[in-house]
Amino acid sequence: xxxxxxxxxxxxxxxxxxxxxxxxxxxxxxxxxxxxxxxxxxxxxxxxxxxxxxxxxxxxxxxxxxxxxxxxxxxxxxxxxxxxxxxxxxxxxxxxxxxxxxxxxxxxxxxxxxxxxxxxxxxxxxxxxxxxxxxxxxxxxxxxxxxxxxxxxxxxxxxxxxxxxxxxxxxxxxxxxxxxxxxxxxxxxxxxxxxxxxxxxxxxxxxxxxxxxxxxxxxxxxxxxxxxxxxxxxxxxxxxxxxxxxxxxxxxxxxxxxxxxxxxxxxxxxxxxxxxxxxxxxxxxxxxxxxxxxxxxxxxxxxxxxxxxxxxxxxxxxxxxxxxxxxxxxxxxxxxxxxxxxxxxxxxxxxxxxxxxxxxxxxxxxxxxxxxxxxxxxxxxxxxxxxxxxxxxxxxxxxxxxxxxxxxxxxxxxxxxxxxxxxxxxxxxxxxxxxxxxxxxxxxxxxxxxxxxxxxxxxxxxxxxxxxxxxxxxxxxxxxxxxxxxxxxxxxxxxxxxxxxxxxxxxxxxxxxxxxxxxxxxxxxxxxxxxxxxxxxxxxxxxxxxxxxxxxxxxxxxxxxxxxxxxxxxxxxxxxxxxxxxxxxxxxxxxxxxxxxxxxxxxxxxxxxxxxxxxxxxxxxxxxxxxxxxxxxxxxxxxxxxxxxxxxxxxxxxxxxxxxxxxxxxxxxxxxxxxxxxxxxxxxxxxxxxxxxxxxxxxxxxxxxxxxxxxxxxxxxxxxxxxxxxxxxxxxxxxxxxxxxxxxxxxxxxxxxxxxxxxxxxxxxxxxxxxxxxxxxxxxxxxxxxxxxxxxxxxxxxxxxxxxxxxxxxxxxxxxxxxxxxxxxxxxxxxxxxxx
Numbered sequence: 001x002x003x004x005x006x007x008x009x010x011x012x013x014x015x016x017x018x019x020x021x022x023x024x025x026x027x028x029x030x031x032x033x034x035x036x037x038x039x040x041x042x043x044x045x046x047x048x049x050x051x052x053x054x055x056x057x058x059x060x061x062x063x064x065x066x067x068x069x070x071x072x073x074x075x076x077x078x079x080x081x082x083x084x085x086x087x088x089x090x091x092x093x094x095x096x097x098x099x100x101x102x103x104x105x106x107x108x109x110x111x112x113x114x115x116x117x118x119x120x121x122x123x124x125x126x127x128x129x130x131x132x133x134x135x136x137x138x139x140x141x142x143x144x145x146x147x148x149x150x151x152x153x154x155x156x157x158x159x160x161x162x163x164x165x166x167x168x169x170x171x172x173x174x175x176x177x178x179x180x181x182x183x184x185x186x187x188x189x190x191x192x193x194x195x196x197x198x199x200x201x202x203x204x205x206x207x208x209x210x211x212x213x214x215x216x217x218x219x220x221x222x223x224x225x226x227x228x229x230x231x232x233x234x235x236x237x238x239x240x241x242x243x244x245x246x247x248x249x250x251x252x253x254x255x256x257x258x259x260x261x262x263x264x265x266x267x268x269x270x271x272x273x274x275x276x277x278x279x280x281x282x283x284x285x286x287x288x289x290x291x292x293x294x295x296x297x298x299x300x301x302x303x304x305x306x307x308x309x310x311x312x313x314x315x316x317x318x319x320x321x322x323x324x325x326x327x328x329x330x331x332x333x334x335x336x337x338x339x340x341x342x343x344x345x346x347x348x349x350x351x352x353x354x355x356x357x358x359x360x361x362x363x364x365x366x367x368x369x370x371x372x373x374x375x376x377x378x379x380x381x382x383x384x385x386x387x388x389x390x391x392x393x394x395x396x397x398x399x400x401x402x403x404x405x406x407x408x409x410x411x412x413x414x415x416x417x418x419x420x421x422x423x424x425x426x427x428x429x430x431x432x433x434x435x436x437x438x439x440x441x442x443x444x445x446x447x448x449x450x451x452x453x454x455x456x457x458x459x460x461x462x463x464x465x466x467x468x469x470x471x472x473x474x475x476x477x478x479x480x481x482x483x484x485x486x487x488x489x490x491x492x493x494x495x496x497x498x499x500x501x502x503x504x505x506x507x508x509x510x511x512x513x514x515x516x517x518x519x520x521x522x523x524x525x526x527x528x529x530x531x532x533x534x535x536x537x538x539x540x541x542x543x544x545x546x547x548x549x550x551x552x553x554x555x556x557x558x559x560x561x562x563x564x565x566x567x568x569x570x571x572x573x574x575x576x577x578x579x580x581x582x583x584x585x586x587x588x589x590x591x592x593x594x595x596x597x598x599x600x601x602x603x604x605x606x607x608x609x610x611x612x613x614x615x616x617x618x619x620x621x622x623x624x625x626x627x628x629x630x631x632x633x634x635x636x637x638x639x640x641x642x643x644x645x646x647x648x649x650x651x652x653x654x655x656x657x658x659x660x661x662x663x664x665x666x667x668x669x670x671x672x673x674x675x676x677x678x679x680x681x682x683x684x685x686x687x688x689x690x691x692x693x694x695x696x697x698x699x700x701x702x703x704x705x706x707x708x709x710x711x712x713x714x715x716x717x718x719x720x721x722x723x724x725x726x727x728x729x730x731x732x733x734x735x736x737x738x739x740x741x742x743x744x745x746x747x748x749x750x751x752x753x754x755x756x757x758x759x760x761x762x763x764x765x766x767x768x769x770x771x772x773x774x775x776x777x778x779x780x781x782x783x784x785x786x787x788x789x790x791x792x793x794x795x796x797x798x799x800x801x802x803x804x805x806x807x808x809x810x811x812x813x814x815x816x817x818x819x820x821x822x823x824x825x826x827x828x829x830x831x832x833x834x835x836x
Contacts, residue, residue: 028077029117035071038094039110042067043076046088046120055080057087084119084199091116092124097133097190097212107206113197114204123195123206128164134216136186137161137193141207143225145180146234153177156198163220163237164190171237171244173220181232184223186216218248218311224331225254226261231332231372233266236312242271242324243314250311253331255304260399261333262302262374262382263310270296271323273315278325283309296327302374302382303336303399332372334401343397344438351390353413354432358386358396358440361407373400398439407443410435414534415450422456422536429514429532436524446515448486449534453510456536460506460514463531465549467501470557470653478520479527486511492568494544494561499530502556505547509540542572545773549578550585552658559653560639566649570601572640574773577631583658585631590653594620598642603650606638608774615774620650632661636773 033039043057043066056062059076068074080086093110095102109123129135144159152158159176170192176182185191197203224232234251236243243249255261270278281291285306294300314325348354358375375386376397388394400406412432416422435442449458460483469475475498485492487510494512497503514534516527543561550556558575560567567573579585587607596603603620611633618626621642641650 030075032073033070037070042090055086089119090122095127097129106209118199120199121197125193128190134188134213136211136213138209142178144176144182146174158196160194162192163187181224183225186221221250223252226333229334233330236327247314260336261304263300265329267328268296271325272318275316281311299381299383346394348390354390356388356410406440409444411446413448419452419455426535450511459537461533464499466497466503469496473557478523479518482515486513507545546575550656555655555657557655567641569643574638578634584661586657588628589625595648596650597645599645601642603642604640606774609633609635
């Protein structure tokens with residue numbers, strides 16, 4: 001068995017050697033390293049190469065790695081035509097400046113790239129120096145630009161620079177590309193520099209030189225030189241890892257005389273200090289307090305003229321929980337603007353709950369360099385974002401070439417803490433003058449309106465009626481109101497509204513935010529005409545109620561809140577839609593079905609006419625939405641959601657249009673003729689009645705109203721006869737028969753005519769009888785679509801009596817009874833008043 005295995009191995013080796021012999025042999029390379037040069041060359045497989053069995057290094061034997069040390073000479077070739085896909089080459093030169101002489105000056109590539117194979121090359125220089133000596137790298141070929149650890153240079157040429165903290169610890173200073181601002185880097189105690197060159201790059205010089213300098217007493221100093229407008233992004237050592245403990249790092253910036261520089265911290269973290277304090281220090285020309293010390297969370301200086309230094313100082317960290325100190329910042333250099341010396345005063349001293357922020361707009365420009373826009377507080381503390389707080393006056397200036405690249409976002413809170421007094425309060429949501437004191441356009445002004453929970457609700461009343469923004473009718477005004485819930489954890493957006501619509505009032509149950517968002521510079525004139533008033537009203541349980549009076553010329557488009565995400569679970573919303581007397585409203589829904597699927601409860605829609613009390617209930621989960629229908633009276637639309645399953649949510653869009661109400665000519669003629677006939681009959685009846693009374697004797701007793709106990713005095717109970725509360729209507733006022741009707745013949749003069757007293761006649765109530773939206777059925781109800789009308793008595797109601805509850809008779813004795821007349825007109829059990 002052993003001999004068989006050996007035979008198989010020999011056979012496989014022979015096949016492998018035969019296959020390799022057939023591979024094409026590449027160009028031969030010769031590398032000769034002088035003795036004492038300190039150079040080592042290593043050829044090794046690429047980290048992401050294809051399997052190495054497809055290509056070999058052919059020297060004295062076939063290999064996958066090849067090492068050449070100082071004093072050695074080797075000739076080799078490759079078994080493939082494209083070795084750059086399989087191998088890389090590293091050339092490392094060790095320089096000891098502690099015990100030997102340092103090769104100061106320009107650094108050369110050894111060996112020359114002309115004798116190296118066309119592979120991806122990495123030249124590494126590891127230089128050791130004394131602790132009291134610093135080494136300076138000067139980049140003369142091209143200044144460097146620092147990049148993040150995961151970024152790549154466009155041309156593939158990369159500089160990776162590290163330094164020594166002690167003999168065994170290396171610190172990564174950064175990774176750099178060309179075409180930047182970094183001209184010099186000074187490091188204490190030694191440096192390690194790696195230059196990566198792609199195989200196709202023809203560069204044959206290192207591009208830097210080494211100089212000997214005195215101790216800098218810090219980790220490193222990086223010099224950044226600007227020759228014109230531009231920006232540079234720089235990072236602390238080891239970024240994004242932590243900055244070394246208790247170390248100091250400095251950046252020196254060279255700024256031409258006409259330009260101004262500003263510093264912005266893009267990202268930073270602080271560690272847990274035991275001793276000292278982490279900080280940044282500035283040496284600013286002309287400052288009498290150099291160095292100026294700032295915390296990392298402070299706003300950094302801006303609008304600086306001339307050269308300046310920035311230093312990052314670490315601290316002694318907690319050994320158990322050290323945390324991490326790191327910093328990424330940007331320096332922007334640009335020409336001073338004409339307005340940079342102009343100051344603006346923003347007076348917020350009388351405000352208590354308002355803040356104003358100046359922020360950059362989203363940048364849509366594609367320019368290579370876009371000068372930053374800075375807002376400076378007191379001319380020195382500059383940043384791209386500045387927030388002004390209430391209770392003070394603020395003096396600001398701008399360092400910006402185009403102020404249209406900035407905008408203002410402001411916020412003000414209006415709250416009610418004591419519900420006993422808030423119902424008397426009203427606030428006008430007008431823009432304060434402070435937002436117009438700056439040459440920057442307002443973007444958003446937000447009012448946060450807060451009320452006690454379950455105590456009060458809010459009502460928004462505009463001076464001009466509002467239009468809801470929909471896809472069918474878009475708001476094209478210079479500003480809009482965005483209304484959303486301000487209850488923590490509740491993601492509810494009521495909609496966007498602008499002037500020129502039909503919405504007279506918006507009532508909401510709980511805390512909301514109202515944001516005035518601008519879209520055009522002329523919003524100031526337009527917003528002055530649109531005064532939005534907020535008032536505190538008694539609490540109600542619906543999410544919102546919209547009061548709508550449609551326009552006779554345009555359709556009114558309305559949709560449920562949270563249109564994009566669906567009405568929240570178990571939420572209810574209503575629309576109170578008024579219909580003028582001479583108009584007919586057509587109610588139309590966008591789609592036939594909602595498609596909502598309920599997990600718990602039921603989703604309903606109720607349509608109720610307020611005068612005729614016709615109520616229709618629709619199941620939004622099962623039924624088809626009603627087809628376009630005509631409404632002759634003001635009506636409610638109520639939508640109540642269930643708890644929908646994940647996926648399809650409840651959203652509805654409908655519109656209301658008005659048309660003039662028309663009456664048939666035949667009906668008018670019949671009405672006139674019938675009315676005339678009725679009038680003639682009434683006149684004849686009165687004449688007969690007067691003649692009959694003249695024949696009666698004066699001795700007869702007067703006609704007195706006697707209560708007839710045999711007559712049914714119970715009024716037929718009809719559901720929802722009165723939508724108003726008892727105190728809000730005239731249901732408790734009874735008609736009174738004037739005394740002259742009972743005893744009027746006694747006042748008749750013998751020769752004078754009988755004087756008839758004027759008696760009011762009953763007129764039906766003409767106004768709306770529904771001040772509150774219809775109450776939805778229980779969420780677990782399975783009731784089908786129904787229509788209830790009070791014109792017909794509901795089943796089970798007692799029939800209405802044909803006789804009157806009072807009759808008139810003449811007592812025989814001619815005397816009027818003196819017994820009590822307090823007999824109740826109705827049964828003692830009155831119908832229950834409808835609650836609110």
